[in-house]
Amino acid sequence: MRRLIPCLFGCIFTLQAAAQKKNEQYRLQMRKATSAIKIDGVADEPAWRDADSVSNFYMILPMDTSYANVRTDVKMTYDNDQIYLLVINYNGAPGPYMVESLRRDFAFLKNDNFLMFLDPFDDQTNGFAFGSNAAGAQWDGLMYDGGKVDLSWENKWTSLVKNYPDKWVFEASIPFKTIRYKKGITRWGINFGRNDLKTTEKSSWAPVPRQFPSASLAYTGVLDWDTIPPNAGPNISLIPYMLGGLNKDYISDNPTKWRRDAGLDAKIGITSSLNLDLTVNPDFSQVDVDKQVTNLDRFELFFPERRQFFLENGDQFTNFGYSTLRPFFSRRIGLGTPIHFGARLSGKLNRNWRLGVMNMQTGKQSATSLPAQNFTVAALQRRVFSRSNIGMLLINKESINYDPGKAEPGDPVYSRYNRNFGLEYNLASANNFWTGKALALKSFSPGLRSKDWAHAANLQYTSKVWSIGWQHEYVGKNYKAEVGYVPRTGYIKFAPTATRLFFPKTGALLSHGPQLTSTNFFTEKMERTDNELMLNYGLVWRARNTLNIWASTTYIQLLQPFDPLNLGKDSLQAFSKHSWNTVGADYVSKPQSLLTYALSARYGGYYAGGRRFTATGELGYRFQPYVSIAMSANYNQLNLPKPWGNNGFWLVGPRLDVTMTNTLYFTGFVQYNEQMKNMNLNTRLQWRYRPASDLFIVYTDNYLPEPFYVKNRALVLKLVYWLNL
Structure with a gap:
């Protein structure tokens, strides 16, 4: 193996050195706008009439061997300050569009949407992504590792979606100051992706093999500028915040604490592609709390x-x-x-x-x-x-x-x-x-x-x-x-895996096939401590619902004492050996339905000759595009010898998302964790009163469920303002 890996890497180096861009022939000419453009979803300006257009998208799913059945037309142009994008997404089938909500950074597979992947350095590794669903919710992120998108990125840009009987039109303007690009380069990588849930078709302008995401920068086409892109000029943004709130700790019974705080973030463009971010006294009170889990891990x-x-x-x-x-x-x-x-x-x-x-x-x-x-x-x-x-x-x-x-x-x-x-x-x-x-x-x-x-x-x-x-x-x-x-430290790990997929040409199944994985841990002296061998068979339907059935065998030698309930009752002895078998199944319903659900179950052995049963369910219903209701529940039943005995743990989390507009959101959820004897409530109202500027109102409660008792309570109001200098 030590000789094989360097040989494989060396062969791949040779292939890479000789490789050329895969979709070199797919080119969009980028010409300067001949008139002013208003972002209103109506393509009536002379600039759009004169701009170059691309169409004839290629299908990625269900098959990647033909043109897409759903038509998409894209135009782009620019002026001294902005890049403009116009997309005409024609209906693939009759009926209403399918979207989750008006919330930013929606789930790609659960929405009718259009996305643009921009590679301003044409290095096929890093870039930017912009897009929208059919209801007008924005989607943006930083691209890295050749095809992954970090949706936490926030910046200023403007878009609007207008619906027509036979199509939905997406129009956007992206300031040059929003993105990073190298001066003097007139060739950028670019691709466009479309997801149409009614027809379950995923497509792209420059073809992408079905095993890769449409965001894969290895398969971008070329955006050819008619001249060097304009200099973005001074790029300095100040983002101050002001915060007020109160916090009450009922356990210590101390007086209510009042919060008054302020801080500042700054973004300074050192060059067109290098940015300096500064933060003074940052506050993250508006960030989502962690999703709790039942902890049965060592x-x-x-x-x-x-x-x-x-x-x-x-x-x-x-x-x-x-x-x-x-x-x-x-x-x-x-x-x-x-x-x-x-x-x-x-x-x-x-x-x-x-x-x-x-x-x-x-x-x-x-x-x-x-x-x-x-x-x-x-x-x-x-x-x-x-x-x-x-x-x-x-x-x-x-x-x-x-x-x-x-x-x-x-x-x-x-x-x-x-x-x-x-x-x-x-x-x-x-x-x-x-x-x-x-x-x-x-x-x-x-x-x-x-x-x-x-x-x-x-x-x-x-x-x-x-x-x-x-x-x-x-x-x-x-x-x-x-x-x-x-x-974990002091170990050696080996983990091979193999998956084989089959693609029926007809029928309801899109793909199916087995996967075999083996995970093995050893001490530094090559003494075996852990081994898990898992066989999984996965099925994917053309409607995008999925089923996985699996079985595994597990061996563990504990290297230190461990409480299998993580409750502090008692611990299994170090160096004790445990082995068991487990079977399980996971099912996710098709995303087109207003009512969606996911079910998961496992049954098998556990430590000390015990038994474990776990069932997880998620149920969601949406009144699109304004309201989404979800309920998640997890139950673990552990049957162990004394002193642990039989134990059951519930983890329940209802959630409500209301998107009144694409700039006003409310989220509320409750988490009840029986293992931790804790229940918490979190609500957040967010108003994006201007691009990248927000008002947050966050309310949290933490309870001891038995007996029902408030542990602490907090209310925070935070105002963030984005100022470009």
Whole structure:
């Protein structure tokens, strides 16, 4: 295997070096507008009459071997300040359009929609995405890794959708200041995608193989400018906020605390492709709370970052490594302590070089004796071959004016510093069939000198019918990433996987096929500790409903005591061995229905010879496009020997989303967690009173369900204003 992987990577390097852009012949001429344009969904301006047009989209699903049946026409033009887009989406079938709501950044597969994928550097790796559903809800994001979209990105642009009996028209204007692009380049990558739920057809202008998302930048066409795009000019945005609120802790019975706060974010365009973000006294009170889960795992659970400052253009930091081997995880910053200020410089230096540098300063937390800390993260990425890159990551966490040796008796002891350095190669072949990653990480912590490094690699081949992958990881027992997410250390992991798909030419099924995965953990001395072998058979219908049936066999040798209920009752002994078999099934209904649902169940063994039954259900109904009601429920029944006995845990979460307009939203949801003996209520009203400027009203309650008792309650009003200088 050690000889095979370098050989495969070397062969792919040769293919990449000789590869050319796949859809070179698909070109849209970008000509300057001959008149002013009003964004009203009516294409009656001379500029639209004179603009070049593209049509004849290609089908991606259900088959990628023909032109699309649903017609889509696209025109683009520009002036000194804006890029303009006009899309005519013709009806694919009679009946009303299908949309979730008017909320921004909707789910692609659950809406009739149109999306544009823009690659201003034509590097087939990074870019921007803009779009709308048939009701006018906007969709925008930063593109990275050749086809992924970060929907947390927020910026200024304008659009409008107008519905006609035979079509819906999407018209948009995107300021040059909103995007990043290199001066002097007259050739950009571009593609357009359409999802029509009534006909279950997904299509794109430049053809994309069905196994890849329509956002795949490896398959973009070419946007040919008639001249060098205009200079965006000074690009400085100030985003101040003001906040007021109150908080009441009923357990401590302290007086109500009143909040009065203010802060500032700033965005400064250093160049047309490099941006400086600054934040002073940031507040994230409007961010969605985490979705609770029943925790039956031996290791720390992962909850995604939701704070926008860390998400925007942060893929260079957060995508370094793997899902359970992340040297940087931004939720470690500001955990239980306020962030005073921060800065991030990120973007493209040129077509081949990409830079990201971030520095954050937190304050001292007297309640836990946590010292003030400084976090510095630096990433540099170099594009190689057609679409691959080599990256470097440096992380430094420093406790300010802190000596662990002088901690008071009984106080927690924190590290004086923790540093990580990593190198990573990301493979993406020109046709995207081969992808992979190889990385090495080294940590630096006081008193730790050996086995403080990690390395990992994976290689994935994806064709229309086969998906075959291999991944291995080594993490030394002294490897320490205090600003990362590495729930497990001191292990070696091997994880091969193989999937085979079949595509019937007729009938209700779109595809079906088996998948086999094996996950194996060993100690650093190659002693087996964990093994799971899973066989899954998946079915996808042409109406987009899915069914997966699976069976698995599991073996675990505990390396430390573990409470199988995570309730603190008692623990299984370290080095005890456990094995069991499990069967399960998952079904998701078709998205076209107003009533949608998803069901999941598993039954099998558990630790200590016990049994486990888990059932999960999600039910949703929408009064499109204004109201969406959802209910999720999860039940776990665990039958174990004494002292644990028989235990059942419910986790229930009803949710209400109301989108009165595409600028006024209300969300309310309740979460009841029987395992944690907790119930919380969260409501949020958001009014986007002008582009990228919002008013938030957030109300939260936290309860002890038995006996029913309020633990704490908070109300926050926050006003955000986006000012372009």
